[in-house]
Amino acid sequence: MPITSVEKNLDALTMTVTADFAAPVERLWEAYADPRQIERFWGPVEWPATFTRHDMAVGGRSHYTMRGPDGEASSGMWEFLAVDPGRSFEVTDAFADAEGNPSADMPAMRMTFVFEATDTGSRMTNTTWFPSLEALEQLLGMGMEEGMKSAMSQIDGVLEDLASFAAGRGTDLAILSDTQVRASRLIRGTVEQVWRAHMDADLMRRWMLGPDGWSMPVCEVATEVGQSFRNEWVSDDGSQPSFGFEGECLEINPPHHAVTTERMIGMDGPGTVNELTLTPVDGGTLLTVVITYPDAHTRDMVLATGMVDGMESSYARLESLLAD
Secondary structure: OOEEEEEEEOOOOEEEEEEEEOOOHHHHHHHHHOHHHHOOOOOOOOOOEEEEEEOOOOOOEEEEEEEOOOOOEEEEEEEEEEEEOOOEEEEEEEEEOOOOOEOOOOOOEEEEEEEEEEOOEEEEEEEEEOOOHHHHHHHHHOOHHHHHHHHHOOHHHHHHOOHHHOOOOOOEEEEOOOOEEEEEEEEOOOHHHHHHHHHOHHHHHHHOOOOOOEEEEEEEOOOOOOOEEEEEEEEOOOOOOOEEEEEEEEEEEOOOEEEEEEEEOOOOOOOEEEEEEEEEEOOEEEEEEEEEOOOHHHHHHHHOOOHHHHHHHHHHHHHHHHHO
């Protein structure tokens, strides 16, 4: 158990948790910054978490859902108030509904996470500020302290697992629910470089091509909320039919997060909602795309087309472009 102390101050309305780890502080920070990693220890052992959003930047948000052994669900959200990469972050922490909207029936808290190097590895100090004594007693009575101890008992295994999150693994796909998937890829390049590669039409034409043998004659980029985008591809030898996608920008927070709708040109019916998040990590930029489909059938049909292989071909081409 990495937790070394839990201190409650009823006068200051705080609870401070200190935990020590036999891992470098950079590795500990990445475990909190990477949605693939934090979801492996944020929920108690019996209530594992799934993060469907996690953009660790000022103004960014996280949304997660923990599921109990009998199928019960409890969701929460963070709003990032401050981020000092590698050292600390501060959030508003609240219960939430399934869409990530804060609950009006439960108290919200302010939380800080401070990371520092020690002689034996690293230390994390987490302080929670409660809005009132009643809120503090209510949340402690609901098992907040015990839940945190259970969750933290899992983090050492995550810190030791370097292979699952290392550069060079290619594009990983995680099925989050019946309607959501998350594609993740570590790109060797800065957040600013990867963001520009998604917002500059000339650059996009050079890498967002999927397998070899395709070109992108139409590339109209949406860089502001309300703007539309349109991308079209054609096969170089004309042996395969052309296709394309169009949509609208719903949310944008450069250079970390963008949300767009997407639908295939000429197809009827609902499309998808795509959330792009870029996070600086050791070795480059962690790119994650959470895709929300209208139903499980559509999700499975799209995945069966080889979507992930096409994404990997494009991201590998992007890495080569940034290296040049």
